[in-house]
Amino acid sequence: MSNVYVFDHPLIQHKTAMIRKEDTSVKDFRELVREISMLMGYEATRKLPLEEVEITTPICDTKVNMLKGEDIAIVPILRAGLGMVDGMLALVPNAKVGHVGLYRDPETHEPVEYYCKLPNDIDKREIFVVDPMLATGGSAAAAIDFIKARGGKKIIFMCLIAAPEGIEALQKAHPDVDIFIAAKDEKLNENAYIVPGLGDAGDRLYGTK
Ligand SMILES: O=P(O)(O)OC[C@H]1O[C@H](OP(=O)(O)OP(=O)(O)O)[C@H](O)[C@@H]1O
């Protein structure tokens, strides 16, 4: 079964509290999502593989550990996942970025696919799937299905707010995928929105409501 990491860092808790507030502006929401993603990314990248390389300092030749820089992919689930990409890229600027487009059908709450474009060598990369919200888990599970169908193997899922129902569903669908969460909430409401949550992350990022 996959590991689930819920962040207790005060900066992450504070910034996550800020994005929940209904009067947080679109501009502040976007900036906060970027900052939280970067803080989470610092920990979520802990197990990235390193390689030993030889360098020359002003003093001598030496061996140091460096990231295998070409080996990472960030895959946002459109739209809201886009808000987490820049924060991750600030940490791993050489990462490639794939996109999976999904929206939840408002009646059935089932994910509907409309786009998928991934790096050709996705099978060789450490993949970070990002989406601010894990509600029923349907979108995350479907996105990871697409990535695996195209060869993706080493996958981590990062979200800001998760419902227990979504965590359970994602673990069941993809027991090999570790999950990083800024805050675990109480439940889903009758419309499958997270309670207390923050509303619709895509609308809040892009001001569409
Ligand atoms: O766990 P689930 O029940 O599948 O719900 C979570 C999904 O819902 C939201 O996307 P939405 O459908 O609102 O699309 P958007 O990002 O374009 O707003 C969110 O960003 C997730 O992708």
Ligand SMILES: O=c1cc[nH]c(=O)[nH]1
């Ligand atoms: O609470 C929720 C659930 C799904 N999608 C969102 O953006 N928010």
Ligand SMILES: [Mg+2]
């Ligand atoms: Mg939305």
